[in-house]
Amino acid sequence: MTGISAIGPALGFWRNVRVRRFAIQTAFLGLVAAFGYYLFDQARDLELGFDFLDGRAGFDISHQFGTSYGPNDRRLDLYLAGIVNTIRLAGVGIILATLLGLVAGVARLSGNWLVSRLALVYVETVRNTPLLVQIIFWYIAVFLQLPRISDSINLPPDTISVLPFIEIPFISFDFAFLSVRGLALPWATTEDGFGLWLILLFIAAAAAVAVRFWRAQRQERTGQPSHPTWWLLGTFALIAFLGFAIAGFPLDLDRPEVGERSYDGGIRVTAEFAALLVALVTYTGAFIAEIVRGSLQAVPKGQTEASAAVGLNPFQRLSLVTLPQALRIMIPPITSQYLNLTKNSSLAVAIAFPELVGVSRTIINNTGQTIPMFLIVMATYLLMSLIISLVMNTIHSRFTLETR
């Protein structure tokens, strides 16, 4: 800032840019600090602490798969169970929403008029209605209207009626059951030799990667199509199946049966979880569909034309040329949809599904420790957001084009 001092002492020191910057920022930080101290001071009167987390919970979580925490466990354990429920919801939701979004987004651009209109109607209906209304709709108006457990619906159904006068007979074997108590699905139970099979699976994966590398090399060298992906899948499936036999068939399919008041065997997805999952997936899927559509349209048209000119079929054009390029554009906005889905899973509190926020509310009601509990909840969400962002940024950087 020599220029300013050269002008001379006629201008006061407060006209010096450095002084002004320092003064303004100090004053601003002082204000923020004063506000922070005020909040801290107010909170001090409330006698807060985190000891309540060690106390006896006094309630239990009725919606859990595998884990089991009861009223005699610590509050912290039940909170962790709540986090696990959130992660389950978000994890399954993210995978399904991505698939639905991809399909719907591609369908929006389909050359088939009916398909593209159908996708449009889906997107515009779901996107413009509040998620909370949809969650409650799926829960109250769909899942709670299902028959009682003794009249469970068999899945897949014996017959499908498209219209009142057309009934198509369908496969008849009881795979899963649907009732007001939720969805009962077959589940695998492990037996001796499972560990051995896991080791063999690792070997299968390594071998498959090696075979893929070999086929890809061959394709590069000879110019002959060598289908490296098919070889990868084939090798893996073959070794995995052989290993399954060698290990003595260590998995059993545990199929559910309709009991008096509950399902025996299998795994049960509660109506609350199912309603939340359907609502979150369809809602987020609609947003992802729009992102997919936008990104596909952003790929230069010459790319599609060139790939058609070299003789690729529409599916190859999409999967080999346009989609990989569109991925680069779509990952950042899709990341924010993943974050939204995770945060939106907190709406489960409206239908009493015990995830993070639901469990915290019960703890708050029991202890009155509102502020510490909210601090923990917010910290948990920030941590989850951070993890998702980190993972997606890593993926994104792998897809980013090196530019000069």
Add this chain to the structure above:
Amino acid sequence: MDAMTAAKAPPAQFSIQARRWARDNLFGGIGNTLLTVVTSLFLAFAFYQILRFVFSSAQWDVIEANRRLLFIGRFPQGEEWRLWPTIFLVSALAGLTWGLWSKVGWLAAVLLALVLVPVFLFFAHGQVGMLTALAIALALMGYAVTQTGLVHERFQGPIRQLIVVGWVMAFPVTIFMLLAFGGVDPSLWGGFYLNILLAVVGIVASFPLGVLLALSRTSSYPAFRLVSTGYIELFRGVPLITILLMAWFVLPDFLPSWSVPVFAPAGLDRMELVYRVMVALTLFSAAYVAEIVRGGLLAVPKGQLEAAQALGLSTVRINALIVLPQALRAVLPALVGQFISLFKDTSLVSIVTLVELLRAGRAIAQGQIQFSGRDPEILLFVALLFWIVAFSMSRLSQRLEHSLGIGER
């Protein structure tokens, strides 16, 4: 294929064109035909189920009997005159906005009318019906006046400014009408009216706050950057429901007991829940607005800033006259998108016990024995009301994108 040329063509040619269209769009190749058949079967199934529900199994009298509760909650009898002026103001503004900023939109308008007219004519009779019809007429007039070219080119600019001022004034006018001359207790505000009120408050209040946050996040002062980045990331990282719950449980503990006339006569720490929720929605939405505006600020070419500095403009003037107008113009559609999601998010205040549309609907099925089990009808109606508003806003944002030429070179 242009629908207009198809309609004007002679019959024979029309059928050829129709056939060609069907071949190109529905039956080109085996895969495409198969897709069409499967989709048609699914559509037939879905249409049949929907029509059967809407016209046969659903009993819509539950909506008719509760339309007052759904639209204005537990607002006291005889005080409705406080609501109508703002409804008229907002519907006229909505019509004008639509007409002025959109170019075609006739098809969407017809579609909306097809949904709107039965909703209102079927459910509103007598005096309420008359006043509703007046509100719709005002909106249509506003649309028609600006759409049919009655307004001279020269007056379009001033009218736009007037509309913006009108939208900004809508909130104080509403609050004035609700609180003046005796007033209605804020805990009695409710129904769909409350959703719209909360959304308008959130939009009007979070916009300036968001712009300030965006400016300080892009500022050259590290202290400003630090604080606003912290604020934005904190509020964007947590779900809205936690912030609403904080406003419900925690906020009173941190507010001083100063008495504020009209809003909190008993002291800020005993502020009505509605106002606390408004604060929460504003703080939450501002973080998202800030990120959108920041995107716009980063898109303004640096030369603009340097040119303004070379002219010797002050920082305030550079931002207000040069940078912000360009930045906001670029992100206007995204901002409308954020406001749509804010509007949808107003349904979340039902979780903190405010009787907005969704909670009013839930209260019917839970509290009125003769209507127990009518949840599907009620929830569909609730969803439809939200959809009408959100869909028209999203159409407006698409038109804005067109008429402002954003994304085009």
